[in-house]
Amino acid sequence: MNDVKEILGNYSSEIIESINEELKVITPSSLQEASIYLTKAGGKMLRPALTLITAEAVGGSKENALKAGSAIELIHTFSLIHDDIMDKDDMRRGMPSVHKVWGEDVAILAGDTLFSKAFEIIINSSQEFSTPVQINQALSTVADACVKICEGQALDMSFEDRFDVSEDEYFEMIFKKTGALISAATKVGAIMGGADQEVIDAMYEYGRLIGLAFQIQDDYLDLVSDEKTLGKPIGSDVAKGKMTIIAVNALSSAGDDDRERLLNILKDTNNSQEDIDVAIDIFNKYGAIDYARTTALESVDKSKKVLDILPESSSKQVLIDIADFVLERHS
Amino acid sequence: MNDVKEILGNYSSEIIESINEELKVITPSSLQEASIYLTKAGGKMLRPALTLITAEAVGGSKENALKAGSAIELIHTFSLIHDDIMDKDDMRRGMPSVHKVWGEDVAILAGDTLFSKAFEIIINSSQEFSTPVQINQALSTVADACVKICEGQALDMSFEDRFDVSEDEYFEMIFKKTGALISAATKVGAIMGGADQEVIDAMYEYGRLIGLAFQIQDDYLDLVSDEKTLGKPIGSDVAKGKMTIIAVNALSSAGDDDRERLLNILKDTNNSQEDIDVAIDIFNKYGAIDYARTTALESVDKSKKVLDILPESSSKQVLIDIADFVLERHS
Structure with a gap:
C-alpha cells in the first residue's frame, strides 16, 4: 500500500506551478496576492491530484488533466475563501484567512476572481491534450458542482437554527457541499483521460462515495481525535450546535428525556465541558458515533x-489507497 | 429613430422568462429567492438585449442568443450583488439590496450561484441553436469578462485612497468594470448569430466604446443632472472623493492652488454643499465637465x-440608436 501523503506531495508541485502560472497575470497586485495566498499556504491538493490520478487510471496521462485539475483546485479555494467569510473562520491552513489579511471586500473579489479563472483555464485547455467535446463536458461538470457547492452551503446555513434535520437532508447537504466537487474532480479526470461514458459515470460515483466518507469522518474526528492532532477542541461541533451525522442520528433514536437533554445542549451557545461530555455520553448510549464510523466505512468499501x-x-491502486486514507487520517 | 426604452422593454419579457426558468430549480428556497430578486426588481436589461439585437444584426436570430444573453444578465446581476456588499450600497433598483434583505452571507452565495448558473446556461445551450465551437467561444468571452470585472472592481477600490490616478488608469478601470461585460454582450451576440471573426471583433469594439461612453456619462450626470431625475444628490461622487474622469482631468490640468483646494475637498469625507460647489467651479474653470462630455460623444461616434x-x-439601426441613447439618458 502506498503512502498517500507522499503521493499527493508528488503531484502537488506541478499543480501549484500550473496555478501560479495562471494567477500571476491578475492585476492589481493586491488582488493577485489575495488570490494566490491560500495556494501558497499549502493544502493537501487532494482534489486536483484525484483528477490527475483518475486520468492516468482510465488510460490517459496526467498532462491531459493538469489544467482541469488546477481549475478544480481554484474552485475549491474560491469556496474556502467565501465560506470563511460566512462562517467567520479566522484561520485557514494554519494562517489568518484571506478576509483577515485583506478584509472582506478583497476576499469576496479574490474568490470571484478564482472562480472566473477556473472556467477560463478549462476553456483555454490546450487542444493538444483535449477535444472541444471533452472541454465542454469538463465545463459542464464543474459548473454543475459550483451550483451544488452554493446550494450545499446555503443548506448548511439553514440548518443553523433547525434541529429537526433528517438524515436525507444531512446527506444532501454534505454531498452538495463536499461531495460534489470531489466527484467533479474524479469525473473530470476520467473525461480528460479519454474514458468512455460508463467509466466516467463510475468515476463520478467513486468521488461521490469518498466525498461522503470524507465529510462523515470529519464529524467523527471531532469527537474521537485529540485536541493536539485535530488542531481544535474535541466536541467543537457540539459546542456550535452543528447538525453532524452523529447529532442527526442520536436525535432520531434517543428516548424523549435524552433527546431533550441533547437538544438543550445543542441549542446552548455557551456550553461547559461537562455539557459536551453529557452530549458525547448520549451519542454513545445510542450508538451514534459507531453509526457514523460504520457509515463512512461502508461508503469507502462501496x-x-x-x-x-x-x-x-x-x-488504480492509488485510488484504492486514497479511499482508505480518507478514514485513516486523524485531522 | 427608435424609442430605445420601448425596444429594450420588448426584449426584456422573454429574457426574464428565460432567467426565471433557469433559476427556479435552485434550492433551498431562501437561496432561490435571493438569486432571483434583482431580476424581479426590474432592470433595463440593456446587456442581454444587446446580445439578442447583435445576433439579429449579424444575420442570425434572437433565438440563437437568448440563453447566452440570459447568462450575460446573470453575470451582471452577480456583480451588482457583490459590489453592493463591498460598496455598502443599501438600495438597488429602488429596493433594498440583496444583502439588506437576506444578510451578507446569503448575498455572497446568491452572487456565486448566479455566476455558476451563467456558465451552466451557456454550456447547456441547445445544440439546435449553436455549435460546440460557438459555445466555447461564448464561454471564453464571458470568463474573460468576469476576470476583468473583478480586476476593475479591485482597481476601483484601490483608487479610494489614491488621488494621483492617471487618465489611462481611469480608462483601464472603467473598461474592466463596465465596458468588459457590455463588449462581451455584443461579442457573444455576434458569435451566437454566426458572424465571421472580423464582425465578431467589430461588435466587441462597438460594445467597448458604448461601455466607456456609458460610464463617462454616469460621471457627467452626477454633476449636470438634477437630484430628482438622478435619484441621488448632485455631486455625490465629489462628496465620496471618487476618481471620475472629471476629477482626474481637473487634477491634471488645474494650477497648484486650485489643485490643492480640489484635493482637500475630495479627501474630505464631510463636505458641505459649498465645498461641492467650489469643486464644480474648479471643474468648470478647467473645462473638465466639457471634456467628459466630448470624450463620451467621441466614443459614441466611433x-x-x-x-x-x-x-x-x-x-443595425437599433444598435445605432442605443449608442445615442447612452448619452441621452438623464439617470
Whole structure:
C-alpha cells in the first residue's frame, strides 16, 4: 500500500506551478496576492491530484488533466475563501484567512476572481491534450458542482437554527457541499483521460462515495481525535450546535428525556465541558458515533468496488489507497 | 429613430422568462429567492438585449442568443450583488439590496450561484441553436469578462485612497468594470448569430466604446443632472472623493492652488454643499465637465462608425440608436 501523503506531495508541485502560472497575470497586485495566498499556504491538493490520478487510471496521462485539475483546485479555494467569510473562520491552513489579511471586500473579489479563472483555464485547455467535446463536458461538470457547492452551503446555513434535520437532508447537504466537487474532480479526470461514458459515470460515483466518507469522518474526528492532532477542541461541533451525522442520528433514536437533554445542549451557545461530555455520553448510549464510523466505512468499501471497472494499474491502486486514507487520517 | 426604452422593454419579457426558468430549480428556497430578486426588481436589461439585437444584426436570430444573453444578465446581476456588499450600497433598483434583505452571507452565495448558473446556461445551450465551437467561444468571452470585472472592481477600490490616478488608469478601470461585460454582450451576440471573426471583433469594439461612453456619462450626470431625475444628490461622487474622469482631468490640468483646494475637498469625507460647489467651479474653470462630455460623444461616434461593417437592417439601426441613447439618458 502506498503512502498517500507522499503521493499527493508528488503531484502537488506541478499543480501549484500550473496555478501560479495562471494567477500571476491578475492585476492589481493586491488582488493577485489575495488570490494566490491560500495556494501558497499549502493544502493537501487532494482534489486536483484525484483528477490527475483518475486520468492516468482510465488510460490517459496526467498532462491531459493538469489544467482541469488546477481549475478544480481554484474552485475549491474560491469556496474556502467565501465560506470563511460566512462562517467567520479566522484561520485557514494554519494562517489568518484571506478576509483577515485583506478584509472582506478583497476576499469576496479574490474568490470571484478564482472562480472566473477556473472556467477560463478549462476553456483555454490546450487542444493538444483535449477535444472541444471533452472541454465542454469538463465545463459542464464543474459548473454543475459550483451550483451544488452554493446550494450545499446555503443548506448548511439553514440548518443553523433547525434541529429537526433528517438524515436525507444531512446527506444532501454534505454531498452538495463536499461531495460534489470531489466527484467533479474524479469525473473530470476520467473525461480528460479519454474514458468512455460508463467509466466516467463510475468515476463520478467513486468521488461521490469518498466525498461522503470524507465529510462523515470529519464529524467523527471531532469527537474521537485529540485536541493536539485535530488542531481544535474535541466536541467543537457540539459546542456550535452543528447538525453532524452523529447529532442527526442520536436525535432520531434517543428516548424523549435524552433527546431533550441533547437538544438543550445543542441549542446552548455557551456550553461547559461537562455539557459536551453529557452530549458525547448520549451519542454513545445510542450508538451514534459507531453509526457514523460504520457509515463512512461502508461508503469507502462501496467506492473501492466501483473501481472494479478499471483495469489493474498502479494508478488504480492509488485510488484504492486514497479511499482508505480518507478514514485513516486523524485531522 | 427608435424609442430605445420601448425596444429594450420588448426584449426584456422573454429574457426574464428565460432567467426565471433557469433559476427556479435552485434550492433551498431562501437561496432561490435571493438569486432571483434583482431580476424581479426590474432592470433595463440593456446587456442581454444587446446580445439578442447583435445576433439579429449579424444575420442570425434572437433565438440563437437568448440563453447566452440570459447568462450575460446573470453575470451582471452577480456583480451588482457583490459590489453592493463591498460598496455598502443599501438600495438597488429602488429596493433594498440583496444583502439588506437576506444578510451578507446569503448575498455572497446568491452572487456565486448566479455566476455558476451563467456558465451552466451557456454550456447547456441547445445544440439546435449553436455549435460546440460557438459555445466555447461564448464561454471564453464571458470568463474573460468576469476576470476583468473583478480586476476593475479591485482597481476601483484601490483608487479610494489614491488621488494621483492617471487618465489611462481611469480608462483601464472603467473598461474592466463596465465596458468588459457590455463588449462581451455584443461579442457573444455576434458569435451566437454566426458572424465571421472580423464582425465578431467589430461588435466587441462597438460594445467597448458604448461601455466607456456609458460610464463617462454616469460621471457627467452626477454633476449636470438634477437630484430628482438622478435619484441621488448632485455631486455625490465629489462628496465620496471618487476618481471620475472629471476629477482626474481637473487634477491634471488645474494650477497648484486650485489643485490643492480640489484635493482637500475630495479627501474630505464631510463636505458641505459649498465645498461641492467650489469643486464644480474648479471643474468648470478647467473645462473638465466639457471634456467628459466630448470624450463620451467621441466614443459614441466611433462606436457608430464601427457598425459600418454590418449590412443595413432594422437591428443595425437599433444598435445605432442605443449608442445615442447612452448619452441621452438623464439617470
